[in-house]
Amino acid sequence: MARRERRTRVKERPVVGAPTARDFASGVSPDWCPGCGDFGVLSSLQNAYAKLGRGNHEHLTVSGIGCSSNLPGYVQTYGMHTLHGRALAVATGAKMANHEMNVVVTGGDGDGYGIGGNHFVHTMRKNVDLLYIVMNNQIYGLTVGQTSPTSLMGMKTYSTPFGNIEEPINPIALAIVAGATYVARGFSGNPRQLADLMYNGMQHKGFALIDVFSPCVTFNKDNTFDFFKPRVQELPEDHDVSDKGVALEQAVKWGDEIPIGLFYQDTERSSLEQMEPVLENGPMAHQPLGISKEQGEAIIRRLM
Amino acid sequence: MANYDFVVAVGGAPGQGIDTVGKSMSQICARHGLHVFTYSAYQSLIRGGHTFLTIRISSEPVANHGDKIDLVIALDRNSLEKHLPHVAPGGAIIYNSDDVKQAPEREDIQLCPISYKELSDNTDRKKLMLNICMFGVALNMVGGDLAVLEDIITLTFLKRKGQAITDANLAVARAGYNHAAAHFNPFEAQFTKQEPLAFVDGNSAMAMGGAAAGVKFYCAYPMSPSTGVLKWMADNARDLSIMVRQCEDEISVINMVIGAAHAGCRAMCATSGGGFALMTEAIGSAGMMEIPIVVINVQRGGPSTGLPTKTEQGDLWQLLGASQGDFPKIIVSPTSIMDGFDTIPELFNLVDKFQCPGMVLSDLTLSMGFTTFAPESVNWQPKIDRGELITGAAQTNGDYLRYQITDSGISPRAIPGTPGHVHVVATDDHDEDGGLISDEFTNPHKRRDIMDKRQRKMEGIAAQLPPPTLEGPEDAEITLIGWGSTHSVIGEAAQQLTEAGMPTNHIHFKWLYPIDEDAVNAVLDKAAHAVVVECNYTGQFARFLRGETGFKAAGHIRKYDGEPFMPHHIVEGAQELFGGKVGVYVPYQEIVV
Numbered sequence: 054m055a056r057r058e059r060r061t062r063v064k065e066r067p068v069v070g071a072p073t074a075r076d077f078a079s080g081v082s083p084d085w086c087p088g089c090g091d092f093g094v095l096s097s098l099q100n101a102y103a104k105l106g107r108g109n110h111e112h113l114t115v116s117g118i119g120c121s122s123n124l125p126g127y128v129q130t131y132g133m134h135t136l137h138g139r140a141l142a143v144a145t146g147a148k149m150a151n152h153e154m155n156v157v158v159t160g161g162d163g164d165g166y167g168i169g170g171n172h173f174v175h176t177m178r179k180n181v182d183l184l185y186i187v188m189n190n191q192i193y194g195l196t197v198g199q200t201s202p203t204s205l206m207g208m209k210t211y212s213t214p215f216g217n218i219e220e221p222i223n224p225i226a227l228a229i230v231a232g233a234t235y236v237a238r239g240f241s242g243n244p245r246q247l248a249d250l251m252y253n254g255m256q257h258k259g260f261a262l263i264d265v266f267s268p269c270v271t272f273n274k275d276n277t278f279d280f281f282k283p284r285v286q287e288l289p290e291d292h293d294v295s296d297k298g299v300a301l302e303q304a305v306k307w308g309d310e311i312p313i314g315l316f317y318q319d320t321e322r323s324s325l326e327q328m329e330p331v332l333e334n335g336p337m338a339h340q341p342l343g344i345s346k347e348q349g350e351a352i353i354r355r356l357m
Numbered sequence: 358m359a360n361y362d363f364v365v366a367v368g369g370a371p372g373q374g375i376d377t378v379g380k381s382m383s384q385i386c387a388r389h390g391l392h393v394f395t396y397s398a399y400q401s402l403i404r405g406g407h408t409f410l411t412i413r414i415s416s417e418p419v420a421n422h423g424d425k426i427d428l429v430i431a432l433d434r435n436s437l438e439k440h441l442p443h444v445a446p447g448g449a450i451i452y453n454s455d456d457v458k459q460a461p462e463r464e465d466i467q468l469c470p471i472s473y474k475e476l477s478d479n480t481d482r483k484k485l486m487l488n489i490c491m492f493g494v495a496l497n498m499v500g501g502d503l504a505v506l507e508d509i510i511t512l513t514f515l516k517r518k519g520q521a522i523t524d525a526n527l528a529v530a531r532a533g534y535n536h537a538a539a540h541f542n543p544f545e546a547q548f549t550k551q552e553p554l555a556f557v558d559g560n561s562a563m564a565m566g567g568a569a570a571g572v573k574f575y576c577a578y579p580m581s582p583s584t585g586v587l588k589w590m591a592d593n594a595r596d597l598s599i600m601v602r603q604c605e606d607e608i609s610v611i612n613m614v615i616g617a618a619h620a621g622c623r624a625m626c627a628t629s630g631g632g633f634a635l636m637t638e639a640i641g642s643a644g645m646m647e648i649p650i651v652v653i654n655v656q657r658g659g660p661s662t663g664l665p666t667k668t669e670q671g672d673l674w675q676l677l678g679a680s681q682g683d684f685p686k687i688i689v690s691p692t693s694i695m696d697g698f699d700t701i702p703e704l705f706n707l708v709d710k711f712q713c714p715g716m717v718l719s720d721l722t723l724s725m726g727f728t729t730f731a732p733e734s735v736n737w738q739p740k741i742d743r744g745e746l747i748t749g750a751a752q753t754n755g756d757y758l759r760y761q762i763t764d765s766g767i768s769p770r771a772i773p774g775t776p777g778h779v780h781v782v783a784t785d786d787h788d789e790d791g792g793l794i795s796d797e798f799t800n801p802h803k804r805r806d807i808m809d810k811r812q813r814k815m816e817g818i819a820a821q822l823p824p825p826t827l828e829g830p831e832d833a834e835i836t837l838i839g840w841g842s843t844h845s846v847i848g849e850a851a852q853q854l855t856e857a858g859m860p861t862n863h864i865h866f867k868w869l870y871p872i873d874e875d876a877v878n879a880v881l882d883k884a885a886h887a888v889v890v891e892c893n894y895t896g897q898f899a900r901f902l903r904g905e906t907g908f909k910a911a912g913h914i915r916k917y918d919g920e921p922f923m924p925h926h927i928v929e930g931a932q933e934l935f936g937g938k939v940g941v942y943v944p945y946q947e948i949v950v
């Protein structure tokens with residue numbers, strides 16, 4: 054893995070005028086291998102943050118553990134680098150505590166679809182207003198190359214020297230049926246489209262998943278940039294994103310043509326925060342603490 | 358007048374309305390100004406099985422269920438047979454003669470058969486209201502007020518079940534009450550009337566303490582015996598503006614709490630041993646990221662799924678060892694139900710100040726027990742001190758260091774959303790700025806500095822925690838040492854022993870970890886022949902105390918059969934260990950449910 058050149062954050066500058074992607078660079082050089090797909094995801098995210106036009110302090114970037122999960126250190130926003138697989142749970146808590154913040158979750162396929170699989174399914178079901186970006190390299194990068202829940206059949210890895218015999222998960226199809234309301238696939242080799250998907254995902258009210266093909270150039274010799282470049286195809290222009298059935302048809306496509314773009318979006322369904330009446334006075338984190346004497350006395354009356 | 362101290366027990370099958378009787382009885386006592394402590398011996402079955410609810414009623418505050426049973430209400434034949442031997446001489450047992458072919462035999466107690474068929478005019482074939490009828494009988498015998506009973510029946514049923522059912526219940530209650538007046542001897546000691554009290558269970562008390570402390574985020578995954586906290590929070594969430602969530606598992610619970618706490622809320626969760634086990638990795642992450650959280654572990658019998666409906670103090674080492682590595686943490690074990698209320702705000706102030714996880718060690722006895730309290734004794738507005746928190750909009754020039762190295766080890770904490778303080782918190786070890794020091798260049802000097810910084814907080818915490826108290830005569834011959842929920846039962850045993858000519862005192866621990874060795878040893882130095890009393894097999898607290906202070910107890914009284922201590926269990930153990938004897942005494946549990 055690459056030597057990290059710069060290790061300290063740059064000083065946070067007040068943003069004057071419209072922010073640019075550079076305002077969202079932390080100054081810490083990513084410790085990713087040269088050529089790693091995650092670089093494209095990082096730059097797309099910095100662009101999307103900038104386009105949203107809000108201050109650095111109004112974003113929270115949350116990750117788990119993995120190469121990809123190191124990302125919060127490289128963006129100039131509030132960040133949480135949590136446990137392996139737990140980013141969605143932590144992010145849900147943070148969003149519930151302060152729903153005025155833009156909360157973005159980043160991580161890897163092992164982190165999100167493997168160890169974090171339970172949180173993944175349930176966070177989508179709850180439709181928490183988060184943008185979840187999975188840098189899917191179909192491998193466990195940080196632990197130097199074991200099979201992951203998205204590794205293809207037959208793939209040889211450190212832990213499957215004779216080839217993988219387990220069917221991979223289909224995150225797009227899973228997300229559509231589990232209740233996510235914005236489901237997209239991007240490609241690190243197509244950062245412009247990816248930034249748009251991210252920006253729209255941040256604007257979306259509800260749970261947004263972007264599964265990103267983000268090749269691991271060191272440990273996945275099968276699913277490389279060269280593998281994806283000829284295969285990825287934009288979804289057809291007349292693709293109806295509001296139709297679950299059509300979205301699923303596209304989601305199961307794999308082979309010489311692999312669709313990317315926005316598969317599914319439900320703009321009708323309320324997100325969890327919108328459903329939650331206790332948020333009507335603003336973020337929980339800003340509410341006065343404790344209870345009044347009158348509230349206490351009312352509780353006691355019910356206990357007599 | 359001598360102290361009024363009377364125990365009523367209700368036995369029956371789940372579904373026979375034992376809880377209704379228990380709750381109503383406690384409520385009536387509370388309205389009479391009498392103190393109550395209840396213990397329910399029950400089983401996990403939703404229907405079937407057997408439940409035995411003990412209600413101790415006293416003119417003085419009580420916090421354990423005592424030794425003797427004066428009056429048993431047997432809702433079914435099984436209860437009659439099972440609990441007939443448990444009635445103290447001079448006591449009474451109420452049973453339904455319709456179910457019984459042969460009258461039970463005991464001459465030293467009053468047998469109180471009723472024919473429910475007759476008393477209900479044969480209108481309730483399914484015996485749905487037998488509990489209420491027998492309750493009427495019992496209330497008459499102890500001198501309770503029929504009007505108060507009527508009031509409580511109306512309160513219990515009218516809103517939920519309507520007028521007809523309320524009237525039917527009132528009718529059988531009156532029939533029972535009047536039948537007793539005509540046929541049974543009242544107890545000599547009768548209910549008195551004082552200022553009314555309120556009553557509450559231990560889980561609700563901790564939830565209320567959370568609300569008073571300013572908890573704004575609560576989440577849980579259901580697990581007995583902790584679910585009562587979730588119930589209270591869910592019931593009161595809207596009124597009190599608290600976010601309450603049920604999660605997919607306990608791993609999610611703790612991580613959500615961490616997320617909410619980091620974003621600025623006071624956040625709390627509760628579980629039992631198995632759920633706590635799932636939380637352990639994240640508890641360490643709260644230590645590493647320096648995020649203040651409160652986790653309640655309501656212990657039940659272990660190991661594994663263990664005894665879901667039975668009590669134990671068997672999770673101490675689980676909490677002590679929760680998560681890998683060393684990090685600051687606080688463990689506290691409330692000593693009574695209302696102490697549970699006070700403990701939560703106290704703990705929140707500590708974890709906010711020292712930015713670390715705080716763990717509350719309750720158990721089934723404390724959490725599922727009910728107690729009375731004087732309404733005016735509750736402090737709804739405890740001190741709230743959030744420590745060194747940055748929430749203001751002051752723009753810094755960007756030199757904010759989340760983990761700034763300080764003498765106290767405490768680094769001012771900026772809440773996300775605050776301008777000018779953008780930073781990353783990480784579960785990897787990190788430098789003052791949150792930059793990872795774990796990956797490629799593990800820097801031993803930075804690592805040492807940041808470990809020293811975090812661990813320095815432990816000195817501050819230990820200095821702030823009150824040492825245990827020594828209660829009872831100074832010149833005792835035996836000292837009982839306990840922790841947490843057993844405070845009252847050990848205290849009562851010590852008193853009985855002293856009165857019986859064996860002067861006994863009592864050292865009790867509420868704050869378990871960290872320990873200020875000198876302060877604790879100063880108290881332990883006063884101990885006589887020391888006996889540690891605890892509800893587990895291996896003497897977890899005795900071992901802990903020895904490790905932390907070098908103090909080695911001579912004797913041990915340990916119970917691990919699932920049932921809580923009664924005072925006489927401890928008295929008998931202390932008698933065995935009297936005169937400098939060493940060893941482990943395991944009391945025999947007489948009442949088997």
Ligand SMILES: Cc1ncc(C[n+]2csc(CCOP(=O)(O)OP(=O)(O)O)c2C)c(N)n1
Binds near residue numbers: 120122160190192
């Ligand atoms: C509880 C736990 N188990 C295992 C690990 C070791 N671990 C760290 S990252 C990782 C897998 C990373 O794979 P992925 O999430 O796909 O991220 P990538 O490195 O490929 O970006 C594993 C197994 C850990 N940190 N914590």
Ligand code: SF4
Binds near residue numbers: 089
């Ligand atoms: S994912 Fe692969 S290429 Fe990227 S940093 Fe990790 S090991 Fe290197």
Ligand SMILES: [Mg+2]
Binds near residue numbers: 188189190191192193
């Ligand atoms: Mg991966």
